[in-house]
Amino acid sequence: MPQSLSAALTRKFESIGALSTAQRSALDDLKGVTKPVSAHEAIVREGERPAAVTLLLSGFLCRQKVLPDGRRQIMSFHIPGDIPDLQSLFIDIMDHSLGTLAPSMIALIPHSAMLAFFRRYPEIASLCWRDTLIDGAVFREWMVGIGRRSAYARIAHVLCEVFVRMRAVGLARDNVCDMPVTQSDIADALGLSAVHVNRTLQELRNDGLMDLRGGTLMVGDWGGLRRAGGFDGAYLHLKDGHAP
Amino acid sequence: MPQSLSAALTRKFESIGALSTAQRSALDDLKGVTKPVSAHEAIVREGERPAAVTLLLSGFLCRQKVLPDGRRQIMSFHIPGDIPDLQSLFIDIMDHSLGTLAPSMIALIPHSAMLAFFRRYPEIASLCWRDTLIDGAVFREWMVGIGRRSAYARIAHVLCEVFVRMRAVGLARDNVCDMPVTQSDIADALGLSAVHVNRTLQELRNDGLMDLRGGTLMVGDWGGLRRAGGFDGAYLHLKDGHAP
DNA sequence: CGTACGATTGAGAGACTTCAACAAACGTGG
DNA sequence: CCACGTTTGTTGAAGTCTCTCAATCGTACG
Numbered sequence: 001m002p003q004s005l006s007a008a009l010t011r012k013f014e015s016i017g018a019l020s021t022a023q024r025s026a027l028d029d030l031k032g033v034t035k036p037v038s039a040h041e042a043i044v045r046e047g048e049r050p051a052a053v054t055l056l057l058s059g060f061l062c063r064q065k066v067l068p069d070g071r072r073q074i075m076s077f078h079i080p081g082d083i084p085d086l087q088s089l090f091i092d093i094m095d096h097s098l099g100t101l102a103p104s105m106i107a108l109i110p111h112s113a114m115l116a117f118f119r120r121y122p123e124i125a126s127l128c129w130r131d132t133l134i135d136g137a138v139f140r141e142w143m144v145g146i147g148r149r150s151a152y153a154r155i156a157h158v159l160c161e162v163f164v165r166m167r168a169v170g171l172a173r174d175n176v177c178d179m180p181v182t183q184s185d186i187a188d189a190l191g192l193s194a195v196h197v198n199r200t201l202q203e204l205r206n207d208g209l210m211d212l213r214g215g216t217l218m219v220g221d222w223g224g225l226r227r228a229g230g231f232d233g234a235y236l237h238l239k240d241g242h243a244p
Numbered sequence: 245m246p247q248s249l250s251a252a253l254t255r256k257f258e259s260i261g262a263l264s265t266a267q268r269s270a271l272d273d274l275k276g277v278t279k280p281v282s283a284h285e286a287i288v289r290e291g292e293r294p295a296a297v298t299l300l301l302s303g304f305l306c307r308q309k310v311l312p313d314g315r316r317q318i319m320s321f322h323i324p325g326d327i328p329d330l331q332s333l334f335i336d337i338m339d340h341s342l343g344t345l346a347p348s349m350i351a352l353i354p355h356s357a358m359l360a361f362f363r364r365y366p367e368i369a370s371l372c373w374r375d376t377l378i379d380g381a382v383f384r385e386w387m388v389g390i391g392r393r394s395a396y397a398r399i400a401h402v403l404c405e406v407f408v409r410m411r412a413v414g415l416a417r418d419n420v421c422d423m424p425v426t427q428s429d430i431a432d433a434l435g436l437s438a439v440h441v442n443r444t445l446q447e448l449r450n451d452g453l454m455d456l457r458g459g460t461l462m463v464g465d466w467g468g469l470r471r472a473g474g475f476d477g478a479y480l481h482l483k484d485g486h487a488p
Numbered sequence: 489c490g491t492a493c494g495a496t497t498g499a500g501a502g503a504c505t506t507c508a509a510c511a512a513a514c515g516t517g518g
Numbered sequence: 519c520c521a522c523g524t525t526t527g528t529t530g531a532a533g534t535c536t537c538t539c540a541a542t543c544g545t546a547c548g
Binding site for chain 1: 307309312315316319331335370373376378384385386387388432435474478479481
């Protein structure tokens with residue numbers, strides 16, 4: 001059930017900062033064209049110069065680069081409320097691609113509309129800047145994982161991250177949330193092979209930490225999963241109250 | 245020879261965007277306390293709430309996280325002109341540390357001064373936003389390297405990156421530039437062991453691609469190094485004319 | 489002139505990969 | 519609603535890139 005454009009934005013902004021009543025209602029002014037996109041399709045490709053930003057209303061997106069030999073690296077997962085290509089406002093040429101991992105509903109908001117909105121509501125511009133900075137914080141944390149953590153810890157860590165972020169925008173129920181990705185996607189996100197992800201996922205499952213199947217993540221032992229991944233959500237810079 | 249605060253900023257901004265004459269002279273208004281820092285010292289630590297941003301005037305910095313077991317991951321190298329903790333303007337708590345790799349000269353500019361400056365010169369605020377976005381682009385590229393490239397390619401790639409960035413701010417002469425890092429630093433930046441970095445560096449040297457010693461990087465075969473690393477500098481989003 | 493840090497070398501081990509095959513799940517069209 | 523092709527998940531075995539341990543060497547510096 002895709003949320004409305006303004007509802008998605010409100011939830012997102014309130015997860016990382018505060019909105020005044022005026023600002024909250026101002027979000028209604030932001031218009032975009034909503035559009036369904038099926039799974040495994042590109043929304044924006046490396047090298048393009050988009051003229052609009054993408055707000056994810058429902059589904060699951062990722063940003064990725066593909067090497068000449070076909071190997072790929074997924075650099076981030078995106079959940080409803082995210083604007084994964086906000087950067088295109090200030091960086092004209094895309095240096096990576098944005099695509100769907102699951103059937104999704106997106107809203108395209110023209111750059112011009114965003115920039116005009118920023119001029120009118122500078123605090124929201126700052127919130128967006130903050131959001132892109134948090135984006136960077138997530139990249140850094142992933143680098144730590146890929147560079148220095150074992151496969152077991154790495155996988156546990158992303159699962160923790162996705163769960164906490166989903167929870168922060170109200171998309172987790174108890175200890176369950178959507179996570180419609182294949183094992184291959186996880187492999188490409190963490191710099192592993194799909195085969196090894198499969199085996200490690202089984203370990204995590206056998207250890208009772210979590211269960212990931214059919215696109216649904218079930219956290220069996222939050223404390224254990226957290227410890228396994230060495231997860232500390234501080235880098236997500238969420239407003240208090242979102243840490244489980 | 246450390247540059248002046250405004251000279252460093254001017255070079256930096258002009259490497260990633262355009263400055264009007266008025267904006268260029270406005271940079272003189274930005275004041276900061278300059279301060280020498282010796283090698284291997286922390287400037288800002290994870291968990292702190294800095295009240296100023298750090299402009300690097302000379303030397304070499306890095307951002308890093310240290311895991312509980314002592315292993316560390318360096319997430320970025322910083323060269324003169326960079327403001328590595330600009331993000332602290334909008335993200336109060338540091339989620340990583342900033343430190344020196346070599347003796348450096350830094351300028352500390354209070355947050356209040358930066359924010360006031362942004363209000364007065366919104367175009368420069370946008371340029372700074374752009375800079376933090378490029379920061380993110382570099383993180384993404386490093387993720388590709390750590391996740392999907394061989395040690396040989398990974399090392400070649402960072403060397404290319406540092407060289408191009410140094411060149412963009414006028415700090416490379418012909419095919420030589422400073423790069424005062426230890427092999428251990430490179431290892432921690434690329435998710436490798438120091439031993440393996442040593443051996444791989446020897447390979448690169450024997451292949452005539454480069455020579456890195458005594459803190460100086462000498463590029464022996466730019467085309468070869470570039471090819472070895474699969475390097476394409478587009479992600480640095482420099483203004484035209486900086487690609488060798 | 490000792491001490492400490494960084495670079496270098498050798499040898500053995502291990503985490504993860506690749507290849508290959510098969511099973512299960514999924515979507516799609518007849 | 520079932521058949522069928524495609525994608526995804528699973529398993530086994532062999533291989534390799536990179537790691538760890540450990541010792542040696544060089545060199546800058548107090």
